[in-house]
Amino acid sequence: xxxxxxxxxxxxxxxxxxxxxxxxxxxxxxxxxxxxxxxxxxxxxxxxxxxxxxxxxxxxxxxxxxxxxxxxxxxxxxxxxxxxxxxxxxxxxxxxxxxxxxxxxxxxxxxxxxxxxxxxxxxxxxxxxxxxxxxxxxxxxxxxxxxxxxxxxxxxxxxxxxxxxxx
Amino acid sequence: xxxxxxxxxxxxxxxxxxxxxxxxxxxxxxxxxxxxxxxxxxxxxxxxxxxxxxxxxxxxxxxxxxxxxxxxxxxxxxxxxxxxxxxxxxxxxxxxxxxxxxxxxxxxxxxxxxxxxxxxxxxxxxxxxxxxxxxxxxxxxxxxxxxxxxxxxxxxxxxx
Numbered sequence: 001x002x003x004x005x006x007x008x009x010x011x012x013x014x015x016x017x018x019x020x021x022x023x024x025x026x027x028x029x030x031x032x033x034x035x036x037x038x039x040x041x042x043x044x045x046x047x048x049x050x051x052x053x054x055x056x057x058x059x060x061x062x063x064x065x066x067x068x069x070x071x072x073x074x075x076x077x078x079x080x081x082x083x084x085x086x087x088x089x090x091x092x093x094x095x096x097x098x099x100x101x102x103x104x105x106x107x108x109x110x111x112x113x114x115x116x117x118x119x120x121x122x123x124x125x126x127x128x129x130x131x132x133x134x135x136x137x138x139x140x141x142x143x144x145x146x147x148x149x150x151x152x153x154x155x156x157x158x159x160x161x162x163x164x165x166x167x
Numbered sequence: 168x169x170x171x172x173x174x175x176x177x178x179x180x181x182x183x184x185x186x187x188x189x190x191x192x193x194x195x196x197x198x199x200x201x202x203x204x205x206x207x208x209x210x211x212x213x214x215x216x217x218x219x220x221x222x223x224x225x226x227x228x229x230x231x232x233x234x235x236x237x238x239x240x241x242x243x244x245x246x247x248x249x250x251x252x253x254x255x256x257x258x259x260x261x262x263x264x265x266x267x268x269x270x271x272x273x274x275x276x277x278x279x280x281x282x283x284x285x286x287x288x289x290x291x292x293x294x295x296x297x298x299x300x301x302x303x304x305x306x307x308x309x310x311x312x313x314x315x316x317x318x319x320x321x322x323x324x325x326x327x
Contacts, residue, residue, distance in 0.1 A: 020231075028224055035223040037207050039190055057187050064187075070225040071184025071321060072191075074210075078265075080218045081170060081178055082324040086267065086279070100317040110322045114314030115238060119274075122238070122311075126322035128175070149274050151267040155249065158256025158264040159220050160281075 020068075023049055024059060035072065075160055078153050083133050084126040085152040088119040089144070096121060099144060106136055119149060168216040173201070177209055178324050184225075227319065228262075233283040235290045236313045240276035242269075243306055248277055254301045255280050260293050276309065287312065 020028070026049060036044040042060075043053040051059075063069035078084050091099045096114060103109055103123055112123035127133050137150050170178075176199055185191040192210075193203040201209075213219045228236060243251045248266055255278065256264040263281040282297075284290035291310070298304040 028226060032223045032226065033221050037192075037211055039192060039203055039207070041185075041191065042187075042189060053189060057189075060187050066230065068226055068230045070227050070319070072187075072224055073181050073184040073222065073321065074178075074213075074219040075221045075225060076178075076322055076324070077217050077220045080168075081175075081213075082322070084322065088274075100315075104318050107323055109318055110320055112318040113236075113316055115311040116314055117309070117311045119311075120314075121317075123318070124322070126324060128324055147273065149270050151270070151274075151279075153265050154268060155252065155266040156264075157249075157252035157266070158261060160262045 021059075023051065024063060027056075027059065031072075077159065078156055082126055082128045083130045083152075084124055085133055085137070085150055087123055087125060087137060087140070088149040088151065089121040089140070090119050090147040091121050091144075093120070099146070102143065103140065108132065108136060119147075168212075168218060170218070173199070174209065174213065174218075175324070177201075177206065178213075181210070182321050182323055184321075225321065228283045229316070232285055235284045235287050237282045237284075237290045237294070238311045238313070239280045239282055239294060239308055240311065241278040241280070241303065241306055241308045242275045243278050243303065245277070251301065251303055252278055255297065255303075258293075258297050260284065261297070275307070 027045070030048070031045065035041060038044055040053070042056045046053045046056045049056070060069060060072065089099065100112060100114070100121060103112055103121065106125070108125050108127045110124050110126055112121070114120055115122050125133050125136055127136070137148070141148050177195070180195050180198055186194045188194055190203070192206045196203045196206045199206070210219070210222065214222055241251070252264050252266055255261055260282055261280050262283060263279070265279045266277055267279055269275055269277050282290050282293060284293055290312075294310065298308070
């Protein structure tokens with residue numbers, strides 16, 4: 001399954017907005033912010049878009065398999081349901097992959113990206129409490145010895161509210 | 168809002184997304200030994216109380232062709248940071264704008280914005296326009312384009 005997924009991921013890496021069907025585009029423009037809270041949300045969407053429920057489920061499955069749709073679900077306000085922080089590490093290029101794997105061994109890591117900077121590994125840690133975050137940060141400091149920035153959120157001015165497809 | 172044990176369980180159950188079945192809330196309700204209506208009501212409540220910022224389709228920008236993703240960091244004087252943060256957050260192509268503590272001498276930047284675009288150049292163009300329109304062009308900033316994505320998914324709040 002994983003191998004299949006990564007093959008699909010490779011083949012579809014260059015999907016662009018123009019590759020979306022008209023219905024997919026309408027769906028993504030309409031349902032990033034709000035989602036029907038009725039017992040049958042996919043049937044509601046089907047009515048709205050003039051499709052059948054089965055077709056909506058097929059479309060969402062296809063968007064997921066093409067890796068365009070991450071999920072239908074919540075985006076949490078930072079530091080309300082738990083604690084989070086942004087961490088940056090300065091890692092020698094030849095060790096980056098191994099350190100990224102070590103970082104990913106923690107389930108508390110959600111986003112983990114290489115960035116082109118002296119601080120070249122950036123990841124978000126989210127946990128139910130502050131102590132757990134501190135434990136992970138000091139474990140990573142001690143295990144690797146690389147320079148590390150712990151950058152907790154102080155103030156959010158704008159949170160990802162969905163992405164307009166016309167940007 | 169103080170979250171109950173059930174809220175935490177519900178958050179764990181929905182954080183990776185709703186199942187793609189005709190009655191997705193009922194399926195979650197089954198796992199949690201709750202009624203379908205209770206699941207729906209609690210999600211609505213988390214939304215109303217702003218624990219959930221939005222609920223819906225979460226897309227991967229990269230797979231939509233927005234392959235250039237830059238974290239732009241700014242060094243803005245403390246007394247101007249709030250005003251600057253609000254202005255930066257108003258641009259369509261800025262998906263996030265947060266203030267974080269400086270870590271001197273290693274890291275002088277306190278405002279973090281995420282800008283997505285279809286190419287390196289389009290992000291740089293957008294950034295220049297944003298810097299001029301917000302009046303922040305004179306402050307020092309850095310652009311950190313993304314390279315490999317080692318993990319990309321929603322937050323996990325599960326209690327270990």
